[in-house]
Each structure stands twice: as C-alpha cells, then as structure tokens.
Amino acid sequence: ETGVTQTPRHLVMGMTNKKSLKCEQHLGHNAMYWYKQSAKKPLELMFVYNFKEQTENNSVPSRFSPECPNSSHLFLHLHTLQPEDSALYLCASSQDFRNNYGYTFGSGTRLTVV
Amino acid sequence: QQPVQSPQAVILREGEDAVINCSSSKALYSVHWYRQKHGEAPVFLMILLKGGEQKGHEKISASFNEKKQQSSLYLTASQLSYSGTYFCGTEEWDTPLVFGKGTRLSVIA
Numbered sequence: 326e327t328g329v330t331q332t333p334r335h336l337v338m339g340m341t342n343k344k345s346l347k348c349e350q351h352l353g354h355n356a357m358y359w360y361k362q363s364a365k366k367p368l369e370l371m372f373v374y375n376f377k378e379q380t381e382n383n384s385v386p387s388r389f390s391p392e393c394p395n396s397s398h399l400f401l402h403l404h405t406l407q408p409e410d411s412a413l414y415l416c417a418s419s420q421d422f423r424n425n426y427g428y429t430f431g432s433g434t435r436l437t438v439v
Numbered sequence: 440q441q442p443v444q445s446p447q448a449v450i451l452r453e454g455e456d457a458v459i460n461c462s463s464s465k466a467l468y469s470v471h472w473y474r475q476k477h478g479e480a481p482v483f484l485m486i487l488l489k490g491g492e493q494k495g496h497e498k499i500s501a502s503f504n505e506k507k508q509q510s511s512l513y514l515t516a517s518q519l520s521y522s523g524t525y526f527c528g529t530e531e532w533d534t535p536l537v538f539g540k541g542t543r544l545s546v547i548a
Binding site: 329358360365366367368370373381415422423425426427428429430431432433 | 441468469471473479480481482483485486488526528530535536537538539540541
C-alpha cells in the first residue's frame with residue numbers, strides 16, 4: 326500500500342452504466358489528481374484538486390465527472406462511457422499543488438468498457 | 440507540453456549502467472522521476488528543481504540542466520529489481536505534472 330487507496334481495483338461496465346471510482350488518502354496531502362494510463366500512451370492528466378478546489382480540467386469529456394468532498398477523498402463519476410475509455414485510472418496526491426516532495430500514486434482502477 | 444524521453448526501451452545485464460534522458464521545450468520549474476513495475480503504482484524516485492541540481496537515490500542519480508531544459512537519470516550497477524518503466528514528469532511554474540511516454544528498462548541475469 327502506498328498510502329493512496331483506490332477502489333475498485335477492476336471494473337467492467339457497459340456503455341449505458343453509471344459507476345464511480347473512489348480514491349482515499351490519509352497522508353495529510355492537500356492536492357489530489359486523476360490520471361488516465363492507456364497502453365502505449367503517457368500518463369494523461371485529467372483533473373487536479375488543490376484544497377478541495379478544482380484547479381485543472383484537462384479538456385476531459387463531460388462523461389467523466391470528478392468530485393472532491395474533502396482533502397482526503399476524490400471520486401470520478403462515470404456515465405455513458407465509450408470503449409476507448411478503457412484504461413488504468415490512477416489517483417495521486419501531493420502535499421500541495423507546488424510541492425517538492427513528489428506525487429504518491431494509488432494502484433489504480435483497471436476499467437473495461439464493453 | 441509533454442516531455443520527450445529517450446530511449447524508449449533498454450535491456451541491461453546485471454551490473455551494467457544506463458542513462459535515460461528527458462527533455463522539454465518549455466522553461467521548467469521541476470523534473471520528477473518515477474518507476475512503475477507491471478501492475479503496480481508509479482513510485483516517486485526523486486525531484487530536481489530549477490537551479491541545475493543533481494541528486495542521488497541508492498545507485499540511481501539524476502541531473503537537471505536548466506539551460507537545456509534536460510534531465511538525465513543514471514542507473515549504475517543495475518540490479519534485477521531496477522526493471523520497470525521509468526517516467527519523467529515536468530512542471531512549468533503554473534502547470535501540474537506532465538509525463539513523458541516512459542522508458543521500459545529490463546535487467547536480465
């Protein structure tokens with residue numbers, strides 16, 4: 326365990342389903358991030374939250390909806406996804422947005438859209 | 440702006456050395472290095488801040504050439520445990536971390 330916990334580890338969903346990914350950290354970090362990792366592609370930044378405020382939305386389609394109720398929890402709500410959205414979704418946290426201590430990543434949720 | 444990493448892949452025998460490069464066309468605030476093993480989370484190795492510093496972590500060290508906006512990761516006397524994909528991530532002053540495509544390192548006995 327890295328200190329950042331993601332659930333579920335694996336998820337298979339149909340294109341008409343609605344599901345949510347959960348990320349939790351108790352490291353005392355104030356910034357949290359969602360990244361998408363596809364095969365043969367770099368880690369793509371999706372959303373950034375700093376002190377619970379969304380500071381970055383990297384042109385992500387509206388079928389992905391983030392929620393950050395407090396500094397320890399981050400959700401990614403999914404609806405009407407496409408097969409090309411199948412990927413590993415990684416959550417990360419850092420002490421704050423401009424930090425010198427690196428990011429701590431969770432183990433990810435492997436999402437398959439059928 | 441996504442940094443460019445090279446090489447894309449490298450195979451080493453135990454005890455050999457390797458260098459992984461990362462470059463950006465933007466003025467950088469910092470460079471991060473991470474290692475990801477198959478099926479696991481990326482793990483933070485080190486961060487280098489503007490100022491051209493150099494850092495070490497066991498037998499893994501890195502440098503940051505601020506003038507060229509380039510960073511290099513040096514792996515010396517490689518061990519089997521070094522196998523994985525190495526990512527550099529770069530930060531400009533007002534942007535979050537953006538990652539390169541990664542370098543797949545395989546260390547064989």
